[in-house]
Amino acid sequence: MTDAISAQGLVKRYGKVTALDGVDLTVPTGTVLALLGPNGAGKTTVVRILATLLRPDEGQAEVAGMDVLADPAGVRRKIGLSGQYAAVDEYLTGFENLDMIGRLYHLGRRASRERSRELLAQFRLEDAADRPARTYSGGMRRRLDLAGALVADPPVLFLDEPTTGLDPRGRTEMWEVIQTLVSRGTTLLLTTQYLEEADLLADKIVVIDHGRIIAQGTSDELKSQVGGERLEITVTDTNRLTEARDLLEPLGIGRATLDHQHRTLLVPVSGGASVLTEALRRLDSVDLRLDDVGLRRPTLDDVFLILTGHAAAESDDVPSGAPQQEVAR
Amino acid sequence: MSLTIPHVITDAHVVAKRNIIKIKRVPDLLVFTTLSPIMFVLLFSFVFGGAIDQEGGGAAYREFLIAGIFAQTVIFGATITGAGLAEDVKKGIIDRFRSLPMAPSAVLTGRTLSDVVNNIIVLIVMSLTGLLVGWRIRSTPLEALAGFALLLVFAYAISWIMAWIGMLVPSPEVVNNASFIVIFPITFVANTFVPLATLPEPLRTFAEWNPVSSVTQAARELFGNIPPGAPATTSDAWSLQNPAAYTLIWTVLILAVFIPVANAQYRVSTSR
Numbered sequence: 001m002t003d004a005i006s007a008q009g010l011v012k013r014y015g016k017v018t019a020l021d022g023v024d025l026t027v028p029t030g031t032v033l034a035l036l037g038p039n040g041a042g043k044t045t046v047v048r049i050l051a052t053l054l055r056p057d058e059g060q061a062e063v064a065g066m067d068v069l070a071d072p073a074g075v076r077r078k079i080g081l082s083g084q085y086a087a088v089d090e091y092l093t094g095f096e097n098l099d100m101i102g103r104l105y106h107l108g109r110r111a112s113r114e115r116s117r118e119l120l121a122q123f124r125l126e127d128a129a130d131r132p133a134r135t136y137s138g139g140m141r142r143r144l145d146l147a148g149a150l151v152a153d154p155p156v157l158f159l160d161e162p163t164t165g166l167d168p169r170g171r172t173e174m175w176e177v178i179q180t181l182v183s184r185g186t187t188l189l190l191t192t193q194y195l196e197e198a199d200l201l202a203d204k205i206v207v208i209d210h211g212r213i214i215a216q217g218t219s220d221e222l223k224s225q226v227g228g229e230r231l232e233i234t235v236t237d238t239n240r241l242t243e244a245r246d247l248l249e250p251l252g253i254g255r256a257t258l259d260h261q262h263r264t265l266l267v268p269v270s271g272g273a274s275v276l277t278e279a280l281r282r283l284d285s286v287d288l289r290l291d292d293v294g295l296r297r298p299t300l301d302d303v304f305l306i307l308t309g310h311a312a313a314e315s316d317d318v319p320s321g322a323p324q325q326e327v328a329r
Numbered sequence: 330m331s332l333t334i335p336h337v338i339t340d341a342h343v344v345a346k347r348n349i350i351k352i353k354r355v356p357d358l359l360v361f362t363t364l365s366p367i368m369f370v371l372l373f374s375f376v377f378g379g380a381i382d383q384e385g386g387g388a389a390y391r392e393f394l395i396a397g398i399f400a401q402t403v404i405f406g407a408t409i410t411g412a413g414l415a416e417d418v419k420k421g422i423i424d425r426f427r428s429l430p431m432a433p434s435a436v437l438t439g440r441t442l443s444d445v446v447n448n449i450i451v452l453i454v455m456s457l458t459g460l461l462v463g464w465r466i467r468s469t470p471l472e473a474l475a476g477f478a479l480l481l482v483f484a485y486a487i488s489w490i491m492a493w494i495g496m497l498v499p500s501p502e503v504v505n506n507a508s509f510i511v512i513f514p515i516t517f518v519a520n521t522f523v524p525l526a527t528l529p530e531p532l533r534t535f536a537e538w539n540p541v542s543s544v545t546q547a548a549r550e551l552f553g554n555i556p557p558g559a560p561a562t563t564s565d566a567w568s569l570q571n572p573a574a575y576t577l578i579w580t581v582l583i584l585a586v587f588i589p590v591a592n593a594q595y596r597v598s599t600s601r
Contacts, residue, residue: 051428054600073430081428087421091354092347103343104431106336132354148425 002065004029004156004187005050009059012045012211019045020056021211027189027204029155032182034202035191036304042211043191044084047160050189051081064156077105080149084160088144090134094125097133097144098151105152112151119147123177139170146177157181159190163197175200195300205300209308223298225307228253231267231279234292238263247282251275263291337432344426344439348413349446362409362447363454366402370458373398373522381523388463395464396476396548397521399455400541403484404512406448410440410488411495411504419500423599434592441488448484452477467553476551479576483544486580489587496594521545525564537566540579547572 005027012020020042027033035043048054050063052072061068064078088097095116102112120129123143128136133144142162149157162178163171178201182188192198198205199219207215207222215222231248235241241258244265249256252267252275259265269275276295283290352359373394378387414437417423426436466473495504518532519541528536536542546569549555568575 053424053427076428076430079428081425083421083424087425089347089351089422090420091351096347096350100343100347101425101429104340104426104429104435106339106430 002029003027003062004031005033005061005063005189007046007050007059007061010046010049010056010061011058012042012049012054012056019211020049022059023208023211023213025206025213025216027187029187030185031203032188032190032201034198034205035189035208036193036195036198036205036300037191037208038193038308041208043208044160045211046208047081047158047189047191051079051158052076053081077152078154079156079158080152080154081158082142082146082149082160082162084164088133088136088141088148091132093130093132094120094136094140094144095129098147101148101151107152115151119150123147137170139166139173142166142170142174143177146174150181154186156187157189159188161191161193164193171197195304199300207304207307215303215307219300222300222303225303228268228270229272229295229297231269231275232264232292232294232296233279233283233290234262234264236263236289236291240288241265243286244283244288247286247288248279251279251282266296269295337434337438340431340435341438341442343431344435345443345446346439348440348443352443352447352450358409359447359450362402362406363451365405366398366451366455367458369398369401370395370455370462374462377522391459391463392465392554393524393549394522395455395459396552396554397519397545398459399452399480399548400483400519400545401516401521402451402455403448403480404487404516404541406451407444407484407487407491408505408508408512409447409491410444411491411493411508412501413444414440414492414495415498415501415504418496418599427599433596437489437492437588437591437595441485441492444488445481445485448481452480464554468551472551472553475573476548479544479547479551479573483540483576483580486583486587489584489591493587493591493594496591496598515539516541519545520569525569537564538568540568540576543568543572543575543579545572547576 003026005025007026008024010020010023011018023042023046025033025035025046035046037043045054049056050061050068052068052075055069063075066074066078068075088094089100092100098116098119099112102115103109105112107115117129120126123146125140125144125147128140133141136144146159146162149159159178163174166174175197178188178190182201188201190198190201202219204218205216205222206213215225217225231252233244233248235244238260241260241263245256245258245267248265248267252269254268256265256267267279272295276293280293374387374391378390378394381387381390414423417426417436423436427433468476491504491508494507498504498507518528519536519539521541525533525536525542550572564570
């Protein structure tokens with residue numbers, strides 16, 4: 001399988017600030033790579049370099065078999081880019097936005113119009129097609145922007161934070177659209193701050209922080225880097241939490257953690273379901289009642305916290321990576 | 330497949346069309362660009378007119394004034410180029426353009442061309458206002474057309490300076506302020522509103538060689554607005570004896586310098 005995107009040693013400096021500090025990545029044709037990192041990690045810089053908008057200070061990259069630095073015009077014919085904020089012209093209608101892009105891809109007048117109508121239908125913007133884009137909702141604008149990236153049906157697609165700033169419904173809609181695209185074989189490089197998004201959409205995840213790649217692999221591989229499964233129980237009566245710990249800790253492979261407030265107990269384990277059965281048997285024998293029990297694999301949030309020492313979407317007042325609480329920019 | 334000459338033209342046409350749609354959809358923009366010149370025509374005609382042209386009660390001054398206001402307005406109209414580009418950069422539209430396999434020069438060319446359309450609309454509105462306050466074209470239609478064309482061509486050249494400024498400074502607001510500081514004095518230290526003879530010496534020489542004076546003078550001549558022996562014709566400077574030629578020389582020079590400079594700045598500013 002050939003690589004649709006490959007980059008070696010990308011470095012970009014802004015004065016004394018090093019935005020990218022030697023980034024290598026490859027995206028095999030037809031696969032999805034998620035570039036995951038907090039704000040300011042360098043995700044957008046990578047995309048801008050690969051999309052020929054920015055020249056790296058060092059390093060080289062190829063997209064769709066063409067050198068980004070030597071043949072930027074060639075690369076541009078093979079890519080679609082949808083940015084962090086929707087780069088739609090708000091005074092043009094949805095149709096006019098797409099038709100303009102089609103003309104600038106030199107599709108020809110008729111082909112451009114047909115393609116625009118087709119995309120508007122595909123993205124459920126038909127009814128709004130002839131309204132100026134400034135009347136669109138945030139989700140509609142984002143879909144229009146994505147449609148713009150698809151006008152020439154490019155084999156390689158860059159989506160820079162496609163769902164940042166969208167409400168949960170808009171985000172789900174966007175995910176569906178992206179999944180449809182990917183199922184048709186488009187190679188996609190996606191940046192995101194949302195672990196959930198990377199987990200859902202990507203074949204491979206590259207975690208980037210402070211301009212460097214700090215981890216990469218499939219979602220499963222990253223999770224196992226952080227450690228294996230944990231047995232998690234929630235007791236009905238918080239007073240029996242320590243008793244539960246004494247019973248279950250010997251089953252585990254490390255120290256148990258207690259959370260009295262949420263009445264939960266976490267025990268790192270290995271052995272899967274047999275450990276779970278044994279744990280339930282022991283608890284049942286002393287008639288210790290539970291609200292919830294399960295084997296938990298680490299989330300990507302846990303991965304991020306462990307790899308970087310801070311949560312994925314770092315913010316002063318929102319400590320967790322809860323997507324709904326994040327501010328777009 | 331490399332970019333061919335037709336693409337340079339069709340791409341610029343597509344970009345210009347997009348900007349013209351904007352004129353249509355945001356009429357307030359056009360209203361404000363035309364309202365202030367209308368206001369200028371009325372204020373200058375009736376506030377200063379009487380003081381400057383006491384015998385004629387302002388009629389002769391109004392005739393003198395109109396070409397000057399045309400010149401000032403189309404030059405101010407050119408600032409839309411800079412502000413519009415700065416806004417496109419801010420909104421990410423330029424990034425979209427740059428990720429497309431289009432001719433890079435089409436972004437600026439399309440912009441400057443659509444601003445000519447804007448200026449044509451403004452000139453029509455102002456001409457009608459001028460006719461209302463007593464201004465008349467006293468030459469042949471062909472000469473009058475040449476007068477309008479010269480104003481537009483000169484403003485087109487200024488558009489390219491503004492395109493450069495638009496790529497140089499970061500925000501549309503800064504572009505507006507920066508261009509105001511430059512354009513206001515240039516359009517005032519000229520024969521736009523007062524006869525050159527009334528200016529004190531260093532200013533007068535500057536005004537004589539100021540291309541704003543020559544484009545105004547040329548327009549006045551082509552509209553037939555200069556009665557024999559009028560004070561505006563008393564300057565012996567070559568620039569005002571041959572105003573159309575002098576204006577065209579400036580136009581060509583500005584275009585020769587600023588088309589490449591603005592395009593270079595476009596590449597630098599947008600790839601940061």
